Amino acid sequence: MIKGIIFDLDGVIVSTDDLHYLGWKMIANRENIHFDKTINHQLRGVSRMESLNILLNHSFKVYSQTEKMQLASMKNDYYVSLLGNLSQSDLLPGALELIKYLKRKNYLLAIGSSSKNASIIIDKLNIREYFNVIVDGNDISNSKPHPEVFLTAANKLGLTSAECVVIEDAVTGIDAAKAANMITYGIGSAKNYEKTDFGIDSLYDLIDTL
Ligand code: BG6
Ligand code: MG
Numbered sequence: 001m002i003k004g005i006i007f008d009l010d011g012v013i014v015s016t017d018d019l020h021y022l023g024w025k026m027i028a029n030r031e032n033i034h035f036d037k038t039i040n041h042q043l044r045g046v047s048r049m050e051s052l053n054i055l056l057n058h059s060f061k062v063y064s065q066t067e068k069m070q071l072a073s074m075k076n077d078y079y080v081s082l083l084g085n086l087s088q089s090d091l092l093p094g095a096l097e098l099i100k101y102l103k104r105k106n107y108l109l110a111i112g113s114s115s116k117n118a119s120i121i122i123d124k125l126n127i128r129e130y131f132n133v134i135v136d137g138n139d140i141s142n143s144k145p146h147p148e149v150f151l152t153a154a155n156k157l158g159l160t161s162a163e164c165v166v167i168e169d170a171v172t173g174i175d176a177a178k179a180a181n182m183i184t185y186g187i188g189s190a191k192n193y194e195k196t197d198f199g200i201d202s203l204y205d206l207i208d209t210l
Contacts, residue, residue, distance in 0.1 A: 166182045
């Protein structure tokens with residue numbers, strides 16, 4: 001029996017992709033590296049340092065660990081400054097309606113995100129009160145597709161994997177949830193992924209379904 005719903009954050013509840021894109025584009029321009037929306041797409045669900053490594057794969061220069069840390073921190077400072085204007089009106093369609101519906105149905109709710117900025121985003125969106133558990137990039141050592149983020153969320157909810165479902169927009173996130181033995185709902189780029197159990201067009205699709 002399903003008792004808990006674990007939401008990915010970026011791309012499911014809020015669209016921060018464009019802001020991540022602007023952050024990485026600033027680094028790519030500075031370093032003279034080609035970077036476009038297709039490459040940005042590969043960074044979905046991937047941790048900050050792994051995202052930087054994917055970006056730097058398009059450069060001939062070899063970067064030291066110190067240089068990489070500086071670039072990641074520069075990207076993050078810019079990204080966080082872009083988050084400044086985020087508010088509840090940036091929630092993706094159906095997010096608030098679904099969250100309220102699930103609370104009425106007494107499901108336990110969790111966030112399972114790779115982002116170390118999840119807390120800032122959740123507060124800007126003013127949705128913290130709805131979540132029993134928040135697991136983010138600061139709580140895990142292995143980022144998606146490793147199942148750690150979802151297993152930690154289930155554990156903190158006091159539930160087994162079989163009692164949880166995951167809502168994800170990233171292929172790496174679906175891989176992580178399947179590795180955790182959880183049922184998956186895929187939205188956006190994860191909708192038609194072969195490992196996704198149920199593809200959905202919008203979060204509205206889950207109201208009266210779950
Ligand atoms: C994920 C995003 O939620 O968080 C990725 O989908 C991002 O694109 C990752 O790289 C890490 O984010 P942050 O905020 O810790 O740099
Ligand atoms: Mg996502």
